[in-house]
Amino acid sequence: SQQGEEDPQALSIQEGENATMNCSYKTSINNLQWYRQNSGRGLVHLILIRSNEREKHSGRLRVTLDTSKKSSSLLITASRAADTASYFCFFDGTYKYIFGTGTRLKVLA
Amino acid sequence: DAGITQSPRHKVTETGTPVTLRCHQTENHRYMYWYRQDPGHGLRLIHYSYGVKDTDKGEVSDGYSVSRSKTEDFLLTLESATSSQTSVYFCATKTRMNTEAFFGQGTRLTVV
Numbered sequence: 001s002q003q004g005e006e007d008p009q010a011l012s013i014q015e016g017e018n019a020t021m022n023c024s025y026k027t028s029i030n031n032l033q034w035y036r037q038n039s040g041r042g043l044v045h046l047i048l049i050r051s052n053e054r055e056k057h058s059g060r061l062r063v064t065l066d067t068s069k070k071s072s073s074l075l076i077t078a079s080r081a082a083d084t085a086s087y088f089c090f091f092d093g094t095y096k097y098i099f100g101t102g103t104r105l106k107v108l109a
Numbered sequence: 110d111a112g113i114t115q116s117p118r119h120k121v122t123e124t125g126t127p128v129t130l131r132c133h134q135t136e137n138h139r140y141m142y143w144y145r146q147d148p149g150h151g152l153r154l155i156h157y158s159y160g161v162k163d164t165d166k167g168e169v170s171d172g173y174s175v176s177r178s179k180t181e182d183f184l185l186t187l188e189s190a191t192s193s194q195t196s197v198y199f200c201a202t203k204t205r206m207n208t209e210a211f212f213g214q215g216t217r218l219t220v221v
Contacts, residue, residue: 003153003168031207042199043152045209088151090210097142097201097210098168101151 004089004100012106019076021103023089024069032065033090034074037102043088046074081109112136115200115213122220128187130216132200134180140203141183142210143167143175145196152199158183190220 004025013019023032031050035043049056049065049072056063062075076083084107089100112135122128132141140159144152144167154167156175164175172194174186187194200213 003151006151033209035212042214043201043212045211048207048209050207092206097157097203098154099144099152101149 003098004091006087006089006100006103008103009101010104010106012108013079015079015081015107015109017079019079019083019105019107021074021087021105023072023074023091023100025072025089025091025098025100026070027091027098029067029091031092032063032072034061034063034072035088035090037086037088039085046087076105079105079107081107083107113200113202113211113213115198115216117216118214119217120219122190122218124191124220125189128190128218130185130187130198130200130218132183132185132202132213134183134202134211136202136204136211137180138202138204138211139180140206141177142201142203143173143183143185144199144201145169145194146199146215147196155185155198187218190218192220194218195220 033048034046037043047058060077065072086102088102114133116131142157143155146152153169158164158177176184198216201210203210
């Protein structure tokens with residue numbers, strides 16, 4: 001399977017703490033994206049990092065990409081209860097776009 | 110949501126019946142995708158399209174077929190529905206390769 005793997009599968013933290021989730025993949029990629037999904041609803045795009053980039057920031061989000069290790073991490077700083085959701089990495093293999101298995105994040109108020 | 114509409118949003122059908130799900134987009138995006146989402150598996154790619162009449166299989170294509178006769182519509186057909194195809198189905202579109210994807214709100218399909 002080309003599906004990416006994310007860890008941890010589930011993460012529970014206190015509001016204000018940082019949350020880190022990791023994604024590993026098997027193919028060569030052009031870019032890697034992270035999406036958020038709230039309670040089985042549609043997915044919302046968070047950030048895209050290209051294969052020639054190593055780090056990218058967007059607000060409280062920081063994404064790193066290590067193409068030699070075929071891995072990426074998403075850091076959410078100063079987490080809020082509203083960040084409670086599932087987070088998925090999403091990457092391309094030719095025309096196909098493949099998801100990771102997801103991390104369920106719960107932020108406790 | 111980039112003008113992506115999935116229909117129906119919910120459907121219950123019987124084993125052995127054919128079912129067609131529709132994804133309609135108003136953004137003229139070239140690439141369209143169908144995924145299914147199941148607990149423990151995340152989202153898995155069923156089929157995708159890179160243009161009108163150009164489609165290809167994803168990871169879990171058995172039991173599914175697709176058609177794209179117009180840019181705006183991508184149809185997913187379950188030829189003979191089985192209980193293992195009970196899932197939430199998401200459609201996605203992209204305008205170009207290295208850009209974000211836009212997702213529909215999903216179709217919850219139950220096969221009884």
